Amino acid sequence: MNKVEEFEELRPLLFSIAYRILGSVSEAEDAVQEAWLRFDGSETRVASAKAFLSTTVTRISIDVLRSARVRREEYVGPWFPEPLLSDPYQDPERSAELADSVSMAALLLLERLSPLERSVFVLREVFGFGFDDVASAVGRSQTACRQLLVRARRHMRAGRPRFEADxxxxxxxxxxxxxxxxxxxxxxxxxxxxxxxxxxxxxxxxxxxxxxxxxxxxxxxxxxxxxxxxxxxxxxxxxxxxxxxxxxxxxxxxxxxxxxxxxxxxxxxxxxxxxxxxxxxxxxxxxxxxxxxxxxxxxxxxxxxxx
Known part of the structure; x- marks a missing residue:
């Protein structure tokens, strides 16, 4: 499988990660495109395209989110994520978690987290990445990532309703x-x-x-x-x-x-x-x-x- 094929196979996952971190379709698409340019431009063969691209799109998204914080603080009126009609990433084993994590209510709760907390929560809780991959993606130790996840879970639980409709x-x-x-x-x-x-x-x-x-x-x-x-x-x-x-x-x-x-x-x-x-x-x-x-x-x- 060549680079283009590897990337296209992973594109839905990469977009879904970026959208949950950023809450913006356009910014998520830009992050995925930038990840492709870095992947295509890498001179050495990466051991895992999924690990490389997931790490790259996460780090790009964290940087974009940090720069977007000021814009969102100055936003006129309530800020909502860009509406998404369909999530391209499909995983039958995690379909319920994926659907819940992309709801407006969940994305607004994620806005309360720091960029690192948000990224760790998305990678670990939503997409089931191992802590070694999470740590690599956000550039922190596994111990630090576990602490970030504990804080993120606490914030998310505090804001979620007790009962939701099916x-x-x-x-x-x-x-x-x-x-x-x-x-x-x-x-x-x-x-x-x-x-x-x-x-x-x-x-x-x-x-x-x-x-x-x-x-x-x-x-x-x-x-x-x-x-x-x-x-x-x-x-x-x-x-x-x-x-x-x-x-x-x-x-x-x-x-x-x-x-x-x-x-x-x-x-x-x-x-x-x-x-x-x-x-x-x-x-x-x-x-x-x-x-x-x-x-x-x-x-x-x-x-x-x-x-």
Whole structure:
């Protein structure tokens, strides 16, 4: 097997590692490409392509994450990971761990960790790397990596909900949610929402977004039921997708361009959090991006016509 074949076989794993460390599709793709350039440029034959490339993409991702910390601290409004519709890496033995680790909720918890803690957690807990490979990848001793992992596990456990819905329950609830959304059914939506549900949007200051999170079943239900029929009037449509391994949808303008994504977190039989990513910088990997401000203007004009 030549270098190109070895790399292409490992590309899905490398992207999946980088995305979990960085929370960005574009930055993960750049990290994988840089790893390839270093692999292709190495003059000596490496003993293990997987070990070399995993170490390289991890170290690149750590460097990128460190430089991104300042940008994220200065980010306008809530910061969410770039939405991912499908994770290219498949491992039947770790499918549940892989799916859970790519959810928006898990990635936001990972944001609380230091770059080293995050990388050690991803390599060890998500992908099952041995401590010798983890230590090599992050440039620390095995003892230090075990300590980093203990701290990372503690932070992750503290932020995780006690009970999560299984995939079938999530999908059934999501079907009812999107049916009610399409109909503008306030009561139908309210029945599906947790009492303390939050609706939060990430526009990054580059698209219309909520001034603050909307909290409470009644307020969220009324807002959604009032807004989507107006969006439908200006030919906004949505298509169901799993977004970061959770039920969600991609919304598009009349020309089929991506307007925003929506993803649902389900807990104890109710929808607990609804997250929308509308920042155009985070949507380009999904296709041509809509002019959210223009759509917003159309929606406001449609609202005035109904008043």
């Amino acid at each position: 995939r079938q329950e999530r999908q059934e609830l999501a079907t009812r949610f999107f049916d009610a959304l399409r109909e503008g059914d306030v009561d139908g939506l309210r029945d599906l929402l947790a009492a303390d549900v939050q609706l939060v949007g990430d526009g990054g200051g580059k698209a219309p977004q909520l001034a603050r999170a909307v909290t409470g079943a009644d307020g969220v239900a009324r807002l959604l039921a009032s807004v989507f029929p107006l969006m439908a009037r200006v030919d906004v449509t949505f298509e169901r997708h799993e977004v970061n391994s959770r039920p969600g949808a991609v919304f598009r303008d009349r020309d089929g361009r991506v307007l925003h994504t929506l993803v649902l977190d389900v807990l104890d039989g109710r929808i607990r959090t609804i997250r929308s990513v509308i920042n155009p910088d985070k949507l380009g990997h999904l296709g041509p991006v809509a002019d959210a401000w223009a759509v917003h203007g159309e929606v406001q004009r449609a609202r005035r016509r109904t008043e």
